Amino acid sequence: MKTIIEPFRIKMVEPLKLTTVEQRQQILKNAFYNPFLIPAEDVLIDLLTDSGTSAMSSEQWAGMIRGDESYAGAKSWYRFEKVLKELTGMPYVLPTHQGRASERILFELYGGPGKVIPNNNHFDTTRANCEHTGAEAVDLVIEEGKQPQSKHPFKGNLDPEKLEQLIKRVGVERVPLVMITVTNNSGGGQPVSLENIRTIRQICDRYGIPLFLDACRFAENAYLIKLRESGQSHRTAREIAQEMFSLADGATISAKKDGLVNIGGVLLLRDAQKAQAAGNLLILTEGFVTYGGLAGRDLEAMAYGFQEVLDEGYLEYRIRSTAYLGEGLIRHGVRIVEPPGGHAIYIDAAHFCEHLTPDQFPGQALLCELYRHAGIRAVEIGSVMFGKIDPQTGRTIHPPMQLVRLAIPRRVYTQSHIDYVIEAIGEVFDNRQNIKGVRIVEAPTVLRHFTAKFALLD
Numbered sequence: 001m002k003t004i005i006e007p008f009r010i011k012m013v014e015p016l017k018l019t020t021v022e023q024r025q026q027i028l029k030n031a032f033y034n035p036f037l038i039p040a041e042d043v044l045i046d047l048l049t050d051s052g053t054s055a056m057s058s059e060q061w062a063g064m065i066r067g068d069e070s071y072a073g074a075k076s077w078y079r080f081e082k083v084l085k086e087l088t089g090m091p092y093v094l095p096t097h098q099g100r101a102s103e104r105i106l107f108e109l110y111g112g113p114g115k116v117i118p119n120n121n122h123f124d125t126t127r128a129n130c131e132h133t134g135a136e137a138v139d140l141v142i143e144e145g146k147q148p149q150s151k152h153p154f155k156g157n158l159d160p161e162k163l164e165q166l167i168k169r170v171g172v173e174r175v176p177l178v179m180i181t182v183t184n185n186s187g188g189g190q191p192v193s194l195e196n197i198r199t200i201r202q203i204c205d206r207y208g209i210p211l212f213l214d215a216c217r218f219a220e221n222a223y224l225i226k227l228r229e230s231g232q233s234h235r236t237a238r239e240i241a242q243e244m245f246s247l248a249d250g251a252t253i254s255a256k257k258d259g260l261v262n263i264g265g266v267l268l269l270r271d272a273q274k275a276q277a278a279g280n281l282l283i284l285t286e287g288f289v290t291y292g293g294l295a296g297r298d299l300e301a302m303a304y305g306f307q308e309v310l311d312e313g314y315l316e317y318r319i320r321s322t323a324y325l326g327e328g329l330i331r332h333g334v335r336i337v338e339p340p341g342g343h344a345i346y347i348d349a350a351h352f353c354e355h356l357t358p359d360q361f362p363g364q365a366l367l368c369e370l371y372r373h374a375g376i377r378a379v380e381i382g383s384v385m386f387g388k389i390d391p392q393t394g395r396t397i398h399p400p401m402q403l404v405r406l407a408i409p410r411r412v413y414t415q416s417h418i419d420y421v422i423e424a425i426g427e428v429f430d431n432r433q434n435i436k437g438v439r440i441v442e443a444p445t446v447l448r449h450f451t452a453k454f455a456l457l458d
Contacts, residue, residue, distance in 0.1 A: 091269075
């Protein structure tokens with residue numbers, strides 16, 4: 001069958017607010033042309049992020065009713081720990097309130113001035129938490145990962161040659177860990193192959209460097225390995241995910257993605273001393289080691305979510321429905337990062353808005369027009385999120401790609417919602433010459449995309 005159906009039934013609905021173009025123009029102006037500052041009730045289709053926006057299952061909701069809210073050693077904690085240990089094989093499981101809390105603890109343990117931390121691509125909070133310690137975050141994705149039109153099946157791969165060159169250049173003592181983000185969010189939601197993880201593991205072993213995964217979307221990455229990597233099609237997504245974790249010394253996970261929950265995170269470790277130090281930091285800033293800043297009901301929801309996400313009926317639907325959005329945009333002539341990834345479609349904003357320069361922030365400009373035209377909220381992954389100021393010249397150093405990410409919440413929107421998105425973006429594309437660039441009026445020095453204020457250019 002060619003028709004994609006949602007492998008679930010809807011038991012509860014939430015009304016969507018319809019607004020006019022004129023109303024949305026004023027809402028945009030009030031939000032200083034930053035979709036993060038738009039009230040959620042004024043958004044029709046919200047593709048800002050897939051983080052914490054999932055619809056939970058009946059089993060997850062039932063688990064939340066059973067949540068044990070004991071401060072220490074709750075039954076919910078032991079259920080959660082058992083699920084994570086069986087899935088990842090990691091002996092030390094620390095719950096946190098979300099992924100960036102796991103990152104903060106990890107980099108407080110491993111980072112610091114003079115340290116260099118390579119990754120295929122650090123995402124926004126990963127980079128910020130790394131650099132907050134004084135360490136340098138370095139991106140070493142393969143060259144195909146910087147080319148939107150490349151059809152390489154694993155554009156998220158970390159380049160082994162670049163990694164070895166970096167280690168030799170800066171010295172092994174300055175590289176406290178190597179990280180691989182699966183899937184590679186900054187680079188178009190592209191997967192990392194099992195072969196690549198194995199190769200990076202070998203390099204890390206050769207130099208005595210621990211390997212960590214940023215495993216927010218581990219299940220989607222595992223299923224894309226099953227679909228695309230030679231010799232993996234006969235294996236289950238769970239078996240592939242377990243091998244991915246077996247190759248790592250630890251991992252950070254935002255459970256708000258492939259944990260299918262609205263709040264929660266995990267820090268996984270193999271090293272007993274590091275785990276003890278991490279536990280001390282957890283108690284200091286998050287909560288006791290058996291709840292980590294979460295309610296017992298949240299731990300229950302996570303325990304079920306980490307099991308449900310590896311259901312292959314769900315994963316087939318998830319990956320195929322994302323590709324459906326990408327294929328629809330391509331038919332309209334919209335250039336995207338290909339092949340489609342797992343959790344989102346990434347529009348090539350530089351191509352979409354060819355009349356705008358990187359200094360006019362084409363991705364941010366496109367975001368505003370998508371909202372104004374159709375009430376769709378998305379996020380820029382380009383010069384707003386990752387642009388840097390050259391201290392010598394004062395000019396902006398632009399990242400290799402100017403993208404707009406359409407992140408699809410899990411189990412939330414139906415095919416008709418996605419058809420609406422395809423139609424709306426097609427209409428915006430047909431009138432793309434009318435899109436105006438933007439300039440930054442006010443912005444913080446770190447993670448500016450969240451709160452920056454913009455103005456339209458004349």
